[in-house]
Amino acid sequence: MIPVEDAHRLVRERTGAPLPGSWVSLLDLLGRVLAEDVIAPADLPPFDSSAMDGYAVQAADVTVPGSSLAILGEVAAGQVWSGAPLRRGEAVRIMTGAPIPPGAAAVVPVEDARELEGRVIVLAPGRPGDHVRPAGNDVPAGCRVLRCGDVLTPARIGLLAALGRSGASVVNQARVAIMCTGEELLDPLEAAAGSRETAGREIREGASARADRTARALAPGQIWNSNAYGLQAQVLESGARPWYLGVCPDDLDQTRDRLRRALDQADVLVTTGGVSMGRHDHVGQALAELGEVLFTSVAQQPGKPLTFAVVRGKPVFALPGNPVSAALSFDLYVRPALRRMMGHQGGDRPRFWLSLAEPLSKRPGRAFYVRARFEGAVARPTGAQGSARWQSLADADGVLLIPEDAGDLPAGTEVEAIRL
Numbered sequence: 165m166i167p168v169e170d171a172h173r174l175v176r177e178r179t180g181a182p183l184p185g186s187w188v189s190l191l192d193l194l195g196r197v198l199a200e201d202v203i204a205p206a207d208l209p210p211f212d213s214s215a216m217d218g219y220a221v222q223a224a225d226v227t228v229p230g231s232s233l234a235i236l237g238e239v240a241a242g243q244v245w246s247g248a249p250l251r252r253g254e255a256v257r258i259m260t261g262a263p264i265p266p267g268a269a270a271v272v273p274v275e276d277a278r279e280l281e282g283r284v285i286v287l288a289p290g291r292p293g294d295h296v297r298p299a300g301n302d303v304p305a306g307c308r309v310l311r312c313g314d315v316l317t318p319a320r321i322g323l324l325a326a327l328g329r330s331g332a333s334v335v336n337q338a339r340v341a342i343m344c345t346g347e348e349l350l351d352p353l354e355a356a357a358g359s360r361e362t363a364g365r366e367i368r369e370g371a372s373a374r375a376d377r378t379a380r381a382l383a384p385g386q387i388w389n390s391n392a393y394g395l396q397a398q399v400l401e402s403g404a405r406p407w408y409l410g411v412c413p414d415d416l417d418q419t420r421d422r423l424r425r426a427l428d429q430a431d432v433l434v435t436t437g438g439v440s441m442g443r444h445d446h447v448g449q450a451l452a453e454l455g456e457v458l459f460t461s462v463a464q465q466p467g468k469p470l471t472f473a474v475v476r477g478k479p480v481f482a483l484p485g486n487p488v489s490a491a492l493s494f495d496l497y498v499r500p501a502l503r504r505m506m507g508h509q510g511g512d513r514p515r516f517w518l519s520l521a522e523p524l525s526k527r528p529g530r531a532f533y534v535r536a537r538f539e540g541a542v543a544r545p546t547g548a549q550g551s552a553r554w555q556s557l558a559d560a561d562g563v564l565l566i567p568e569d570a571g572d573l574p575a576g577t578e579v580e581a582i583r584l
């Protein structure tokens with residue numbers, strides 16, 4: 165059993181290399197990490213334009229209150245003034261976003277003007293340049309607007325589009341193979357497909373009919389495969405692409421064979437179950453035959469049998485079968501690794517401190533990950549903390565990270581937390 169810190173270090177050392185980049189359309193860039201510096205190819209905005217609906221006038225005419233100017237015509241957004249350059253005493257009606265006509269140097273907003281019989285009277289004087297957005301005022305041509313490593317937010321995607329880009333080069337998403345082990349597992353999607361369930365039937369049939377059908381579907385000794393679906397969602401939430409391989413029987417040859425084939429196409433492999441000391445646990449043995457196993461047990465609860473291996477240069481996380489152990493091991497070890505591979509700086513969730521709402525009993529020796537609700541600055545554990553209890557995780561806002569050396573903690577103790 166190795167300390168938590170050593171486990172994190174070993175994972176970090178073997179999962180550092182970033183994936184290659186490729187070009188992706190604007191529509192699919194959210195949350196991705198840039199693999200290029202983005203330089204503005206031209207001024208943004210590309211021409212001097214009006215920031216208001218009003219009247220474009222010469223510099224000298226805007227400063228004199230009461231000026232009465234002849235209106236020569238109108239220019240709307242998307243049009244260009246085709247008349248002669250403006251002279252003193254002349255104005256062009258202009259809309260927001262329309263190019264400033266040659267000769268004009270300011271815009272008098274409609275609110276500050278009165279139009280009468282083909283002329284406009286300037287009610288409130290302004291200054292040259294008023295309400296004119298100069299070309300390049302947002303970004304001048306040649307300027308570096310985004311850098312390699314920047315995460316693409318909605319605003320940055322908008323900026324790319326404003327520059328006329330149709331996409332960008334970003335770090336590839338990791339393809340994460342997920343394989344569950346266990347003869348006891350029945351897949352809820354496969355069971356539904358097998359009995360020709362139609363989409364939505366579960367909702368229509370009502371609670372008691374649903375409970376009845378569920379009970380009939382499971383043979384004695386069977387349970388639903390829940391890890392597969394929790395983990396696929398976690399992979400998506402990490403920004404990576406899940407590739408679900410189904411359930412592997414508890415058999416060494418099949419386990420070895422399926423792991424090998426999964427690694428042909430995946431960047432990262434995640435398995436659940438079959439890594440404990442049971443006589444039907446074959447994942448550890450299969451990994452040892454295929455590659456290098458870096459650890460098989462970590463001083464933590466839940467998640468002690470967490471196993472980490474590297475096979476043909478690809479990281480393999482063999483998570484314990486208990487749902488909370490699998491989910492938390494994923495979040496604490498796999499997610500940061502995936503985030504780093506996909507170009508995110510740091511990659512870990514931010515940590516903060518909360519005060520325990522109730523005392524916590526714990527023996528020193530293993531880190532304890534307590535599922536808790538966050539109530540302001542206070543953390544309240546979500547009931548019994550068994551590693552098979554999905555409800556304890558489903559009710560939680562996050563986890564408290566109680567270190568290995570801690571013993572019993574009284575209410576009010578400050579503990580470190582992460583939000584899930």
Ligand code: AMP
Pocket residue numbers: 344345346348349387388389390391392436437438439440442484485486487
């Ligand atoms: P194992 O690590 O294979 O010994 O599994 C530990 C516990 O987790 C057992 O009670 C399993 O039935 C349960 N378990 C294993 N895999 C899954 C899964 N995919 N979904 C839900 N429970 C599981």
Ligand code: MG
Pocket residue numbers: 345346347414437438485
């Ligand atoms: Mg098992």
